[in-house]
Amino acid sequence: MNILNNFISRQKSIVLCSTTCLLLLLTSVTWAAKKSTNVDTTKRLRIQSDCTSPLWVFHTVGTGGGTLDAPAKVELKNKGDYYDYKIPDKGLASTRFWPGAECDTKGNNCKIGSSGGPGLSCPDIGCAPPVDSKFEGTFGCLSSINKSDCQTNPSAPNTVLSREDNWDTSMVDGFTLPYKVTVAGSCPTGPIKSTIDCTDLKWSECPTNESINNSTVDLQLKDLGTGTEVVGCYSPCSKLTMNNWNNNPTYSPDSTEAAYYCCGGITPAECQAGVGAKTKYVDNIHKYCPQTYAYAYDDGTGLFTCPAAESTVYTVTFSCPQ
Numbered sequence: 001m002n003i004l005n006n007f008i009s010r011q012k013s014i015v016l017c018s019t020t021c022l023l024l025l026l027t028s029v030t031w032a033a034k035k036s037t038n039v040d041t042t043k044r045l046r047i048q049s050d051c052t053s054p055l056w057v058f059h060t061v062g063t064g065g066g067t068l069d070a071p072a073k074v075e076l077k078n079k080g081d082y083y084d085y086k087i088p089d090k091g092l093a094s095t096r097f098w099p100g101a102e103c104d105t106k107g108n109n110c111k112i113g114s115s116g117g118p119g120l121s122c123p124d125i126g127c128a129p130p131v132d133s134k135f136e137g138t139f140g141c142l143s144s145i146n147k148s149d150c151q152t153n154p155s156a157p158n159t160v161l162s163r164e165d166n167w168d169t170s171m172v173d174g175f176t177l178p179y180k181v182t183v184a185g186s187c188p189t190g191p192i193k194s195t196i197d198c199t200d201l202k203w204s205e206c207p208t209n210e211s212i213n214n215s216t217v218d219l220q221l222k223d224l225g226t227g228t229e230v231v232g233c234y235s236p237c238s239k240l241t242m243n244n245w246n247n248n249p250t251y252s253p254d255s256t257e258a259a260y261y262c263c264g265g266i267t268p269a270e271c272q273a274g275v276g277a278k279t280k281y282v283d284n285i286h287k288y289c290p291q292t293y294a295y296a297y298d299d300g301t302g303l304f305t306c307p308a309a310e311s312t313v314y315t316v317t318f319s320c321p322q
Contacts, residue, residue, distance in 0.1 A: 041069070041086035042310045044139060044165075047097060048082030051320035055099050055177075056107040057083060060117040062094025064154030065138070072119035073100075073107035076318075091141040091151035091161035091308070098132035099177045099318040111223060112176050112231050112321060115244075125224045129244040131174025131232045133198070135181065135316045137167030140308030165306045167314065169196055170293040171285045174221070176232040178202070178319040185313060187306035191291045198289035202322045205288055206233030207280040212240065213257055219281060221245075231321075236279050237262035237295065263296035271297045 049055045057074045061067070066088055074083045085097075100113030108114075109123045115130035116122045141150035141161045150160035169181055178201045183194040208218045217239060221232035224245045234242070240258040243250045251257040253264030261279075263271035271277065276295055285294035286301070293302030306312050 040089050042089055042142070043084040044087040044310070044313055045085040045097075045135075045137075046082050046313065046315045047074075047076075047085070047135075048315065048317050049076035049079055050180075050317050051076075051101070051177075052079050053101065053320060054078075054103070055101055055318055056103050056110065056113065057097060057318075058100055058107075058113065058117060058120055059085075059095060059097045061092065062154060064152065064157070065093030065095065066091065066151045068092060068095065072117075075107060087139045088151065089142040090145050090149055092139045093151060093154050093161060094136075094138060096134055096136050097316065098134040099179075101177065101321055111229075125245070127244055129174070129221060129232070129234065129238060129242040129247065131176065131221055131234055131238055131242075133169075133171075133175045133177045133179050133201075133318070134173075135167065135169055135179075135314070137165060137314070140164045140166075142308055142310065163308050165308050165312060165314075167304055167306070168293055168302045169198070169289075169316075170302065171289060172235060172293050172296055172298075173238050174219075174233045174235045175201060175206075175285075175289075177321050180317045180319075182315045182317075183306060183312070184315070185306070185309060185311040187304070187312060190304050190306050196289075196291050198292065199319055201285075201288045203230045203233060205284045206230070207284065210236060210239075210280050212236050212261065212279075233281075235261075235295070236276060236281055261295075268297040268299070271295070 047057050055076045057076065070085050098113060100110035102111035103109060108121045113132055114123050114128045115132055116127040140163050143163060147160060153159045153161050178199045180199050181196040183190050206220045208220055210217045210219050219234045219239055220230045221234055223229040223231045237258060240261055241250055241253055253262035259265055260274035261276035282294040285292060291301055
């Protein structure tokens with residue numbers, strides 16, 4: 001009888017071990033699969049706060065540009081807080097990141113930055129004019145990815161993204177917060193000293209007496225609730241074309257009134273030689289935020305190309321509004 005009991009006990013142990021080992025094997029396979037998925041992304045963008053008050057970071061990705069696995073709203077509660085965005089190794093096209101300030105605890109109803117977008121809400125008074133300080137970029141396909149597996153280029157659907165990053169910090173629409181961008185890694189055609197420094201950009205540098213179409217125009221964006229508190233700065237083109245927050249009159253970018261301020265319906269050479277390229281706003285952006293787009297065809301100063309690589313990392317630091 002003892003021999004029989006011992007045999008039965010051993011069989012139970014074998015069955016128990018088989019079940020346990022199978023579960024462990026499945027768990028290991030699942031974990032390995034998750035780990036393999038993570039290898040398909042790399043932390044290529046860090047956005048951090050240099051502000052003593054809470055900031056929020058919002059983002060959008062253009063249609064067909066790929067998928068960014070990150071919250072639409074990220075809170076940077078304290079100075080020094082940051083968020084690392086895991087960019088797909090196959091590339092990510094047409095991204096835009098911008099800051100929000102003086103928001104509620106859920107990142108809504110921001111006094112600064114509530115300009116809307118997918119997954120983002122706007123205050124009851126309506127979406128703010130999208131004059132936000134911003135980082136824009138198309139992240140290229142890493143060399144570790146087969147070309148056939150690279151992200152489709154939404155600008156040319158029969159092609160895929162290149163092995164390069166193309167990015168800028170555009171002021172074409174206006175600005176809200178000061179910021180700095182630094183580039184780590186090799187980027188021979190990047191900004192001087194691998195840095196764009198716009199930390200001296202203040203709302204006081206936003207022209208209140210800009211000459212547009214022979215009229216004197218205030219470009220300061222005022223909070224619609226108070227009507228007096230400055231929360232941003234329009235570019236001349238935005239002032240002429242954005243109708244948010246009861247801004248009027250407005251025109252289409254290619255209209256007679258706006259064409260030379262928005263480069264709408266005219267050639268780059270015509271725009272660069274026109275009145276829009278010679279405004280106080282453009283002069284101030286070039287002075288306090290050099291190496292940055294100040295108007296649509298400001299290509300000589302604003303667009304950068306860097307190799308798409310794991311070692312090419314961009315750090316964007318937003319400061320408090322000032």
